[in-house]
Amino acid sequence: MQALRASIMHCLADPGEEADAATWEYFDDGLLVIDGGHIVHAGDAAALLAGLPADMPVRDLGGKLIVPGFIDCHVHFPQLDIIGSYGAQLLDWLNQYAFPGEAKFADPDHAREVARAFVDEMLANGTTTALVFGTVHAHSADAVFEAAEAKGMRLMAGKVLMDTNCPPELRDDADTGYTDSKALIERWHGKGRLGYAITPRFALTSSSAQLAAAGRLASEYPDVWVHTHLAENMDEVEEIARLFPDSRSYLDVYEQHGLLRERAVFAHCLHMDAQDRKSMATAGGAAAFCPTSNLFLGSGLFDLSSMREAGIRCGLGTDVGGGTSLSLLRTASEAYKVLHLQEHALPAARALYLATLGAAEALYLDDKIGNFAPGKEADFVVLDYEGTTLTKRRIAAASTIEEKLFALITLADDRNIAATYVNGEQI
Numbered sequence: 001m002q003a004l005r006a007s008i009m010h011c012l013a014d015p016g017e018e019a020d021a022a023t024w025e026y027f028d029d030g031l032l033v034i035d036g037g038h039i040v041h042a043g044d045a046a047a048l049l050a051g052l053p054a055d056m057p058v059r060d061l062g063g064k065l066i067v068p069g070f071i072d073c074h075v076h077f078p079q080l081d082i083i084g085s086y087g088a089q090l091l092d093w094l095n096q097y098a099f100p101g102e103a104k105f106a107d108p109d110h111a112r113e114v115a116r117a118f119v120d121e122m123l124a125n126g127t128t129t130a131l132v133f134g135t136v137h138a139h140s141a142d143a144v145f146e147a148a149e150a151k152g153m154r155l156m157a158g159k160v161l162m163d164t165n166c167p168p169e170l171r172d173d174a175d176t177g178y179t180d181s182k183a184l185i186e187r188w189h190g191k192g193r194l195g196y197a198i199t200p201r202f203a204l205t206s207s208s209a210q211l212a213a214a215g216r217l218a219s220e221y222p223d224v225w226v227h228t229h230l231a232e233n234m235d236e237v238e239e240i241a242r243l244f245p246d247s248r249s250y251l252d253v254y255e256q257h258g259l260l261r262e263r264a265v266f267a268h269c270l271h272m273d274a275q276d277r278k279s280m281a282t283a284g285g286a287a288a289f290c291p292t293s294n295l296f297l298g299s300g301l302f303d304l305s306s307m308r309e310a311g312i313r314c315g316l317g318t319d320v321g322g323g324t325s326l327s328l329l330r331t332a333s334e335a336y337k338v339l340h341l342q343e344h345a346l347p348a349a350r351a352l353y354l355a356t357l358g359a360a361e362a363l364y365l366d367d368k369i370g371n372f373a374p375g376k377e378a379d380f381v382v383l384d385y386e387g388t389t390l391t392k393r394r395i396a397a398a399s400t401i402e403e404k405l406f407a408l409i410t411l412a413d414d415r416n417i418a419a420t421y422v423n424g425e426q427i
Ligand code: GUN
Pocket: 076, 090, 094, 098, 201, 202, 229, 232, 293, 319, 322, 323
């Protein structure tokens, strides 16, 4: 057993737009007690120390803030090197930047090198769990699983399924996509902290036969994830309506192919109607809110309040390389602005929820991660208010934890991540 002494904040439920104080806990002088890789307790230092063995090592982190490890619900590791590519909306951006970048992953050495850099970047930003797209190449999934395994990080990933409307060198087909994915499930799913995600890119680049094969796989392996894109861009939505005239909506395409179920995570979900929201909530699917991407690609504004009112599980996603940062603090700051534009609020406590417990609920991992409930895995981040000269000044002028956390969300970057702990170990 060991303990860390610092300020501690975590969520117990969704704080909502009113930042309901009963849904989160804050200990100004807190103690996080861990035993190996698991949480024993989080609470007030003075009260807890009295009941703990006198010889237990206690690490004093001074005026820092411990929060649960951040969870990225949607990101593309192969797009690390095309982040910040100029000028195009989704469909042009895919053709100009994403597909040529992903074609380089035919080389397994390239895939391994980028995967290692990607995992290091995520950890440097305090992200301890992620749901990750590979490329169409099966070895891209191997590469990112190996890189995460080396750090003990919790990660779900999959090889991308895409057999139409894309460059020939990036195509699989319904049969090989199915058999390659199945082999990857057998190799990686449930190995340590790793899990497999069946990953049809989106309904535009998968034939109906491929979507059906993916749906078959999803029913054969109910505890693997399904990970895809949904209703991101208006041109995309119109093209889907043309390609699938028998479907009521874009979401209905996935539903008809057996891809809407628990553990199915849909990135973006910008252009949905009430019926879609009801279907997604009833089926237990989840939405990844990717604000930096939605702004950067000019896609639109995520309607968090309608999604949550419908009962849909929601977490934040960085969506790098359409997104512009691997930091969930930077992502939360853009989420605030996206909601502000729609005359909604995003208090700091709810932003923290979307980056931790809400994301864990979206991924059906809230029995393992997302907050400091006893027995959960000891994944956490030590935030340094003084990581930059500007955050130091701004925090000195703040009084409440809500104010301090909001200032960090607005201003912080990886310099404010003092340490990232994975399974109780500082990485
Ligand atoms: N839709 C299909 N593929 C992609 C992708 O790589 N990035 C984003 N943002 N949307 C997509």
